[in-house]
Amino acid sequence: MSKPVVTRIAPSPTGFMHIGTARTALFNWLYARGRGGKFLLRIEDTDRARSTEDASAAILRGMAWLGLDFDGEAVSQFARSARHAEVAHQLLAEGKAYKCFASQDEIAAFREEARAAGKSTHYRSPWRDAPPESHPEGPHVIRIKAPRSGTTVICDEVQGPVTIQNEQLDDMILLRSDGTPVYMLAVVVDDHDMGVTHVIRGDDHLNNAARQMMIYEAMGWPLPVYAHIPLIYGPDGKKLSKRHGATGVEEYQQMGYPAAGMRNYLARLGWSHGDDEFFTDDQALEWFDIGAIGKSPARFDFKKLENLCGQHIAQTEDAALLHDLEAFRAISGEQPLSAAKISLFQAAMPQLKERAKTYVELIEKAEFILAERPIQPDEKAASALDIVSRGILKELTPHLQNASWSRTDLETLLNGFAEQKGTKFGKLAAPLRAALAGRSATPSVFDMMLVLGPDETIARIQDAAT
Numbered sequence: 509m510s511k512p513v514v515t516r517i518a519p520s521p522t523g524f525m526h527i528g529t530a531r532t533a534l535f536n537w538l539y540a541r542g543r544g545g546k547f548l549l550r551i552e553d554t555d556r557a558r559s560t561e562d563a564s565a566a567i568l569r570g571m572a573w574l575g576l577d578f579d580g581e582a583v584s585q586f587a588r589s590a591r592h593a594e595v596a597h598q599l600l601a602e603g604k605a606y607k608c609f610a611s612q613d614e615i616a617a618f619r620e621e622a623r624a625a626g627k628s629t630h631y632r633s634p635w636r637d638a639p640p641e642s643h644p645e646g647p648h649v650i651r652i653k654a655p656r657s658g659t660t661v662i663c664d665e666v667q668g669p670v671t672i673q674n675e676q677l678d679d680m681i682l683l684r685s686d687g688t689p690v691y692m693l694a695v696v697v698d699d700h701d702m703g704v705t706h707v708i709r710g711d712d713h714l715n716n717a718a719r720q721m722m723i724y725e726a727m728g729w730p731l732p733v734y735a736h737i738p739l740i741y742g743p744d745g746k747k748l749s750k751r752h753g754a755t756g757v758e759e760y761q762q763m764g765y766p767a768a769g770m771r772n773y774l775a776r777l778g779w780s781h782g783d784d785e786f787f788t789d790d791q792a793l794e795w796f797d798i799g800a801i802g803k804s805p806a807r808f809d810f811k812k813l814e815n816l817c818g819q820h821i822a823q824t825e826d827a828a829l830l831h832d833l834e835a836f837r838a839i840s841g842e843q844p845l846s847a848a849k850i851s852l853f854q855a856a857m858p859q860l861k862e863r864a865k866t867y868v869e870l871i872e873k874a875e876f877i878l879a880e881r882p883i884q885p886d887e888k889a890a891s892a893l894d895i896v897s898r899g900i901l902k903e904l905t906p907h908l909q910n911a912s913w914s915r916t917d918l919e920t921l922l923n924g925f926a927e928q929k930g931t932k933f934g935k936l937a938a939p940l941r942a943a944l945a946g947r948s949a950t951p952s953v954f955d956m957m958l959v960l961g962p963d964e965t966i967a968r969i970q971d972a973a974t
């Protein structure tokens with residue numbers, strides 16, 4: 509039996525949750541959950557100046573919205589600094605790290621000279637092999653003894669083998685002179701202690717991997733499997749940024765994209781399963797594998813996102829969709845729907861969910877349900893309620909009062925009425941939309957009439973006709 513898979517997402521809480529972080533989290537979640545493994549969350553909050561509570565909270569909200577549940581508690585990297593320091597001291601005790609007493613000025617002078625001589629500016633500390641008796645009292649950092657020759661090969665599951673000449677590695681600092689651990693040490697110690705078996709992350713961390721591997725090797729710890737995924741680009745082939753559109757997970761939530769559609773789209777961003785575009789979570793969990801992650805950066809395609817989201821909305825069960833809509837309305841501070849409105853929504857859902865790409869579009873279509881009498885038409889709808897149209901609506905009312913409320917009967921009635929007025933039903937539609945919904949773009953007039961029922965329909969038409 510191979511070891512159970514353990515993956516993690518390790519965001520730095522320095523702002524909002526980026527869509528790229530969400531994609532990385534999703535890949536790790538799919539990989540672990542699809543294999544009965546564990547998916548962990550570590551907040552990399554060691555940079556005290558930049559980390560904020562708000563940013564950590566945004567990460568937790570983003571994960572919850574996307575349905576990316578993690579095992580156990582979120583781990584704070586900062587809370588584990590004593591453990592990180594302990595590892596540095598162990599390496600020191602084992603002679604795999606050393607105290608370096610060089611001052612900033614000495615290091616700067618070294619670099620200056622190396623640059624002038626056209627040599628590598630990696631600092632070569634004279635303290636690496638200095639006997640402890642020669643150590644002065646005073647401030648020092650702890651550096652790792654990096655290999656000085658040979659090569660390090662990162663066996664990356666996405667990039668293939670990446671070879672680094674060890675001469676390019678420096679004796680990186682593990683502990684600063686104030687005793688605080690550096691980020692690079694923290695990542696390795698945490699991943700080891702958390703039992704992480706697979707590190708799937710952005711390829712902006714590929715160079716870090718070679719340096720992190722030195723620590724694994726020095727500690728005699730098994731390496732994780734590395735998979736560095738290309739970053740997300742905008743449609744123009746440049747790194748995704750605000751210029752292209754929203755980059756924050758919560759912005760997508762607020763724009764009304766369904767989480768299931770978002771997951772589907774993000775999974776397709778850099779990973780593929782044949783020609784499959786639309787798929788469910790269960791399918792993604794079954795299919796996802798590192799081998800099918802592309803080597804070149806994926807481009808964010810807003811149209812494709814919308815299209816997939818529309819398909820997810822259309823395929824969601826009515827009751828589940830209503831639940832999601834309520835949750836969406838709640839984030840913008842809307843009150844829960846009344847029982848009466850809920851039953852109207854239930855009746856209208858099959859029509860509402862067709863062709864709505866976001867919850868915002870769906871709610872827009874449901875305006876005839878959400879609006880209260882007297883309906884306030886918007887500017888465009890108001891222009892359809894001129895004096896002639898109002899007169900026609902007034903004439904129509906008694907016909908509706910005696911009508912049988914079925915689609916065919918209503919169609920026959922309205923078409924017949926239009927003919928009698930020497931016009932077509934199309935001409936009646938605009939004032940009816942205005943009367944029933946206060947809008948010019950609405951679901952079909954018949955759909956609205958059937959959902960609202962005779963009393964409410966007639967009352968709205970009467971309101972508009974007077």
Ligand code: GLU
Nearest residue numbers: 518519520552695709713
């Ligand atoms: N904290 C890093 C980031 O937010 C991720 C580090 C890692 O995944 O190893 O980019």
